[in-house]
Amino acid sequence: MSTLPPRAGRRCHNALNPLHSALYFSPDLGKELGGIGIEDPSAAYFAARAAAMGAVGPGTVTATFYNFNHELVARHVPAIWDIASPEAVLAARLRAADSTLRRLLGEEVVASPEMAEAAQLAMRAAEGCTRHARPLYAAHADLPVPQQPHLAYWHAATLLREHRGDAHLAALLAASLDPLEALVSHTATGKGMAPRWILASRGWRRTDWENASARLRERGLLTEEGGLTEEGTALRAGLEEATDRMDLAPYEHLGGAGVARLTELGRGFLGTAVAAGAFPAEATG
Secondary structure, X not given: OOOOOOOHHHHHHHHHHHHHHHHHHOHHHHHHHHHOOOOOHHHHHXXXXXXXXXXXXXXXXXXXXXXXXXXXXXXXXXXXXXXXXXXXXXXXXXXXXXXXXXXXXXXXXXXXHHHHHHHHHHXXXXXXXXXXXXXXXXXXXXXXOOOOHHHHHHHHHHHHHHHHHHHXXXXXXXXOOXXXXXXXXXXXXXXXXXXXXXXXXXXXXXXXXXXXXXXXXXXXXXXXXXXXXXXXXXXXXXXXHHHHHHOOHHHHHHOHXXXXXXXXXXXXXXXXXXXXXXXXXXXXX
């Protein structure tokens, strides 16, 4: 039985995760990785997110990222490691995180006592994470914690994101949702990315999307118009609840007051970043 208010961990995750994810939309990441020879946007994403696991092959990336077409992954992995080592990619990623946060938040926020407090709280929460059956989290947990507070905060947000993400994949498997069915049903909630952005970035074709939609309709989860049925809505809600249960430990470790404060601080940083144009309109429009 949790000592936290309902969905407190999810709310905290939703405050922290987008600022982590902003890096993947940042021109700074493309600039830094382009500087070490990785210029293709898909290759840059695979390299930046997978580098913590070492020079892994396409199977590992497809398995841990879940919703990307394996053909797209194999087009770039493992070739990216012939261009730049995982260590070089991680260094470039951290430089990009630094410049992105400074640009989106401003130097005053980056150097503020609130940022130092948020970093301390987020790292304390991450102490409650566990490695078993969480490959992306476990790989990132082996990385050193940056000394600068804003980078420590970003690092902790990464740990908490991947910890929840690994758990969410287990929930998707338990619900028998394949990668495209997961994307289609998530988009149908109104909270997912725009289909055209998904198709372009994940390597799927429109026919793949349509076939996944048809499978969801056959299961009674999707309407003919593409919305969720009552059963589909219940399934998506159940997925988030299952993920909450598997991701409870870091927030229980931090405690109710710490979670509330971290959520408050995270929302403030996120609002500033969004106002500064952290996310392209086409990703959600």
